[in-house]
Amino acid sequence: MKRIALLGMPNTGKSTLFNRLSGASARVGNWPGVTVDLFTAKIIVGGDMVELVDLPGIYDLHGYADDEKLVRHFLEAQQLDLLAVLVNAAQLDRQLVLPLQLKQLGFPIVLLVNMIDEAKKLGIAIDAPSLAAGMGARVVKVSAKYGDGHKDMMLALAQALTAPEANVEKAPQRLAEDDVVERQAADLMRSSVHVPARLPAQFSDQLDRVLMNQWLGLPLFFLAMYGVFSGVFTLGAPLQGWLGDAFGLVKMGVLEPLLSGAPPLVYGLLVEGIFDGVATVASFVPLIVLFFFFMAIVEDSGYLSRAAYLMDALMARMGLDGRSFVMLLMGFGCNVPALMGTRVMRSRPLRLLSMLVIPFSLCSARLQVFLFIIAALFTARQAPLVLTSLYIMSFVIAFLTALLFKGKRQFRSEEPFVIELPPYRLPTLRQVWVRGWLEARHFLVRASKIIVAGVVLVWLLTHLPAGVAPAGPDSYAGLIGRFMQPILGPLGIDEKLTIALIFGFVAKEIVIGALVVIYGLEGDALTQHIGHSMSWIQGYSFMLFTLIYTPCLSTIATLRSESKSLRFTMFALAWPLFLAWLVSFAFYQVASRLVTL
Amino acid sequence: MSSSLASLLPGQDATIVAVQADEALHHRLTAMGFRAGKPVKLMRRGAFFGPLHVRVGSTDVIIRRTDAIHIKIAPAA
Numbered sequence A: 001m002k003r004i005a006l007l008g009m010p011n012t013g014k015s016t017l018f019n020r021l022s023g024a025s026a027r028v029g030n031w032p033g034v035t036v037d038l039f040t041a042k043i044i045v046g047g048d049m050v051e052l053v054d055l056p057g058i059y060d061l062h063g064y065a066d067d068e069k070l071v072r073h074f075l076e077a078q079q080l081d082l083l084a085v086l087v088n089a090a091q092l093d094r095q096l097v098l099p100l101q102l103k104q105l106g107f108p109i110v111l112l113v114n115m116i117d118e119a120k121k122l123g124i125a126i127d128a129p130s131l132a133a134g135m136g137a138r139v140v141k142v143s144a145k146y147g148d149g150h151k152d153m154m155l156a157l158a159q160a161l162t163a164p165e166a167n168v169e170k171a172p173q174r175l176a177e178d179d180v181v182e183r184q185a186a187d188l189m190r191s192s193v194h195v196p197a198r199l200p201a202q203f204s205d206q207l208d209r210v211l212m213n214q215w216l217g218l219p220l221f222f223l224a225m226y227g228v229f230s231g232v233f234t235l236g237a238p239l240q241g242w243l244g245d246a247f248g249l250v251k252m253g254v255l256e257p258l259l260s261g262a263p264p265l266v267y268g269l270l271v272e273g274i275f276d277g278v279a280t281v282a283s284f285v286p287l288i289v290l291f292f293f294f295m296a297i298v299e300d301s302g303y304l305s306r307a308a309y310l311m312d313a314l315m316a317r318m319g320l321d322g323r324s325f326v327m328l329l330m331g332f333g334c335n336v337p338a339l340m341g342t343r344v345m346r347s348r349p350l351r352l353l354s355m356l357v358i359p360f361s362l363c364s365a366r367l368q369v370f371l372f373i374i375a376a377l378f379t380a381r382q383a384p385l386v387l388t389s390l391y392i393m394s395f396v397i398a399f400l401t402a403l404l405f406k407g408k409r410q411f412r413s414e415e416p417f418v419i420e421l422p423p424y425r426l427p428t429l430r431q432v433w434v435r436g437w438l439e440a441r442h443f444l445v446r447a448s449k450i451i452v453a454g455v456v457l458v459w460l461l462t463h464l465p466a467g468v469a470p471a472g473p474d475s476y477a478g479l480i481g482r483f484m485q486p487i488l489g490p491l492g493i494d495e496k497l498t499i500a501l502i503f504g505f506v507a508k509e510i511v512i513g514a515l516v517v518i519y520g521l522e523g524d525a526l527t528q529h530i531g532h533s534m535s536w537i538q539g540y541s542f543m544l545f546t547l548i549y550t551p552c553l554s555t556i557a558t559l560r561s562e563s564k565s566l567r568f569t570m571f572a573l574a575w576p577l578f579l580a581w582l583v584s585f586a587f588y589q590v591a592s593r594l595v596t597l
Numbered sequence B: 001m002s003s004s005l006a007s008l009l010p011g012q013d014a015t016i017v018a019v020q021a022d023e024a025l026h027h028r029l030t031a032m033g034f035r036a037g038k039p040v041k042l043m044r045r046g047a048f049f050g051p052l053h054v055r056v057g058s059t060d061v062i063i064r065r066t067d068a069i070h071i072k073i074a075p076a077a
Helices: A014-022 A066-077 A089-095 A097-104 A116-121 A128-135 A150-162 A178-192 A203-211 A217-259 A264-282 A285-301 A303-316 A322-330 A335-344 A348-360 A364-377 A383-405 A429-463 A476-491 A495-506 A510-519 A523-533 A536-548 A553-563 A566-596 B023-032
Strands: A002-008 A039-045 A048-054 A082-088 A109-114 A138-141 A418-420 B013-019 B039-045 B052-056 B059-063 B071-075
Touching: A002 A014, A002 A066, A002 A097, A002 A150, A014 A039, A014 A048, A014 A429, A039 A150, A048 A150, A082 A089, A082 A097, A082 A150, A089 A097, A089 A109, A089 A116, A089 A178, A097 A109, A097 A128, A097 A178, A109 A116, A109 A128, A109 A150, A128 A138, A128 A178, A138 A150, A203 A217, A203 A303, A217 A264, A217 A285, A217 A303, A264 A429, A264 A510, A285 A303, A285 A364, A285 A429, A303 A322, A303 A418, A303 B059, A322 A335, A322 A348, A335 A348, A335 A553, A348 A383, A348 A553, A348 A566, A364 A383, A364 A510, A364 A523, A364 A536, A383 A536, A383 A566, A418 B023, A429 A476, A429 A495, A429 A510, A476 A495, A476 A536, A476 A566, A495 A510, A495 A536, A510 A523, A536 A566, A553 A566, B013 B023
Parallel strands: A002 A048, A002 A082, A082 A109, A109 A138
Antiparallel strands: A039 A048, A418 B059, B013 B039, B013 B071, B039 B052, B052 B059
16 A cells, blocks of 8 residues: 655644545644644545555754654655645745755655645735746645645645656755755745735734733633633533433433342442443533533634743743643643643653643542532632632642752753744634544543543442441441541541542542442532531641642543653652642641631 | 844844754754744733744744844844
8 A cells, every 4th residue: 555644844734634634533733733643544545545644743854853853763764655745835935945855855745735725815826836847746735724725636646646756866865955955945935936025914913912912911811711611611511411311311211120130249330330430420521522622712723822922931930831831721621631732842851840730730520529519618608719719729739849840850941932823713613523522532432441440449449348338437448548547637538538539539520429429428418418527627628639639540541651651650640649648738737726726 | 242033122123144043943943934034023022021922934933032042133124
């Protein structure tokens, strides 16, 4: 099978084109350098099956960033029949160098001049035949977003595969001096591209005057994020309710009659363990899918680059940069995609430091626990203040951690902060859908494995040895709770809450369900019981611990797979545990004494 | 001593004279479009010594002041 590799600078719409060609496989993002793993797809070109490889966006063939090394290695080691080189039509002045370099190295190329729709609006005219003659390669003008030029592109790819141009030199040449290629690019610009002397005033510029304004920028940004979160919750809450009802019907109507004859231990494990556990977590799927749809809109619109600009000054003082802040914010929805988002960072120390602080973001699962505890222990007037204080703590802890560790060798980064600011773009529905769906599917695959395993383990702990009261003092969970008392007692966290915290280690979504099992109470009865049996100081200490300690298993798995370092993962696990203990201990001891004074 | 991109005022145009950075940063800046002879315009500066928003050729770039001092400029002709 023949193989085509797709190559181009970041932000040339490479992923969008790949998605269009392959159906739906790669991530799309209006954010420089999103693709890190190599996506491949089988597509039909000119009647033959061809393998298409999506290479990460690179600025330079001899750059030092990880993805640039990866592309160089790929080009050297892999058998390639054709390189489809993508360039941004509006930025040909600096992008023609890359295809010229590739051409010089002897690769057969087809040049795809993408975003032709944006170039037209800017009054940029491109003479494709003249460019083709100058390059010695086929040139097609396309719009990956809207599908313009799709047929011509497929034809050019097919022709290039079957009849390579005669003047392709088989033996790769040494890369000539940069200025030779640059002169060549400048000549091509003069002969084939017409750029108006004054670019027309763009909508982006006017929008930036407000959104990137020194004083208005940040407040507007926080307002926009608030809009996203309230949108997710307003739309998601009813969906979550319906899904919960549907699971209830399945349990009552199918599982219970079906398994009524099974031994109690088997029934308990299957229904109260696996099914209830998975259903609780699954009821959050609508929220997560919605969150990804909203984030896809924000991300593809180009606004996140603006947020990075607005926050960089503050983040720089903590050894992070504007992009780290954007990821912290994404962590408010779910830490897992936020951790994966750090892939855009080129320096490993910076990426690791960002990954260390992201799990302190108060994710939607923790939010659910807090809403429950706050409702039980605080008045309606106090509630918003208490919740806000937890959000502030989330930032304080993240920033404090960054400040503490930014000087350490493995986290000290001198990565320059130079990123492209793409124009605002309205993502198409198709882009948002593909992106949101892909992310949600990844989440489901990852979550389902870990959550089933975690739920089984937790159920066994609370129900064994056989015959004990569920989660009672003689169950394994009870024993662990008692064993942990010397450590968690001084924090105001008793045996029963300890068990809930262990549940929370698997996924914060399960904490409330755990309390249901542990106390044997449901709904309002549980709220009242907690309101009577727990002081507000205990409750707040419990919430602080929940906020800071080890994030869920999915987050740990992601930390491991993204950092590819067991040592870092262990550290990212141990530090929050220690910090959670310290903060809760300090709070509980000081607050209890102040109250009794 | 020539002035650098970091000394431009918002709205000011200039021409790049040289990019004086170590090899890795030089490559990155070149690829972003920072090359001798290219026109640049400072769009705005971030609050609290935040990064600069620069337009170089047809590309908009955000760059920290500490990185921008490596780009030497001359006033636009």
